[in-house]
Amino acid sequence: MQVCEVHSGDGPIILGQPHGGTHVPDAIAARLNDTGRGLADTDWHITRLYDGLLPDVTVVKSNIHRYVIDANRDPAGASLYPGQNTTTLVPLTDFDGRPIWNEGQNPSQEEIEARRQAYHAPYHDALAQELARVQARHGVAILFDCHSIRSNIPFLFDGELPVFNTGTNNGETCAAVIEQAVHGVAETSREPTVLNGRFKGGWTTRNYGHPDLGMHAIQMEIAQRAYMHETPPWDWSAGRAATIRPYLQNMLDALSKLALSGVLTSKKGKS
Numbered sequence: 135m136q137v138c139e140v141h142s143g144d145g146p147i148i149l150g151q152p153h154g155g156t157h158v159p160d161a162i163a164a165r166l167n168d169t170g171r172g173l174a175d176t177d178w179h180i181t182r183l184y185d186g187l188l189p190d191v192t193v194v195k196s197n198i199h200r201y202v203i204d205a206n207r208d209p210a211g212a213s214l215y216p217g218q219n220t221t222t223l224v225p226l227t228d229f230d231g232r233p234i235w236n237e238g239q240n241p242s243q244e245e246i247e248a249r250r251q252a253y254h255a256p257y258h259d260a261l262a263q264e265l266a267r268v269q270a271r272h273g274v275a276i277l278f279d280c281h282s283i284r285s286n287i288p289f290l291f292d293g294e295l296p297v298f299n300t301g302t303n304n305g306e307t308c309a310a311v312i313e314q315a316v317h318g319v320a321e322t323s324r325e326p327t328v329l330n331g332r333f334k335g336g337w338t339t340r341n342y343g344h345p346d347l348g349m350h351a352i353q354m355e356i357a358q359r360a361y362m363h364e365t366p367p368w369d370w371s372a373g374r375a376a377t378i379r380p381y382l383q384n385m386l387d388a389l390s391k392l393a394l395s396g397v398l399t400s401k402k403g404k405s
Contacts, residue, residue, distance in 0.1 A: 145190035146393035152205035153177035155197040170234030188386040206336040277351040296326035301335030301353035307343025308350035
């Protein structure tokens with residue numbers, strides 16, 4: 135099993151997909167309890183959701199499940215959302231706060247470091263390499279980090295999550311025109327949408343988003359009700375997906391046009 139897969143395109147956009155993988159090595163799977171083995175916190179069907187929306191796009195996706203190690207967490211273990219419930223670099227609970235490991239089987243610090251080297255680092259090495267390649271070709275690179283999550287998770291947030299949750303760490307990880315373009319398309323959908331709400335962008339977005347250096351990053355967290363069924367077996371809904379995919383396509387088209395227009399290398403584009 136490959137840790138991650140890369141499809142290298144010629145365009146200026148990179149799709150990051152850290153949470154769509156479902157592979158758990160056998161030795162690790164044996165230590166998960168019934169809750170953990172359910173893999174409920176997967177970004178189900180995320181690759182399928184974005185497939186074919188933009189020609190020449192680059193895709194970097196992890197095949198490893200987030201319960202093995204979370205590729206969108208700070209490798210040093212720092213919390214992305216201090217004071218709020220969240221999961222750690224190697225999660226000990228699911229999104230509902232329930233333990234996922236058999237009693238006495240929580241990973242040690244030594245094991246977490248081994249998993250970081252084996253699974254977290256290769257994904258980010260591949261992502262960084264593709265970002266550098268794209269920027270060398272176009273003078274700019276835009277990382278669109280693709281995520282999805284169940285609509286109702288009281289442990290993490292109150293009420294029902296909006297369908298489109300755009301995150302730029304309060305405008306720090308990309309040019310203002312990128313944030314405006316993506317959020318603007320979301321608003322045309324007439325679906326509930328929010329900018330920098332509960333999900334402001336994970337470690338990936340914050341780590342790679344350096345707009346003054348021509349490297350832009352934005353996270354899209356989609357409520358899973360928009361394209362699938364939110365209960366096991368987590369089936370894809372062709373009808374729902376057909377409704378939501380055009381808006382994702384419009385977002386990616388808008389970003390590609392911005393990147394190719396040269397506006398992102400101007401002072402105005404960096405504001």
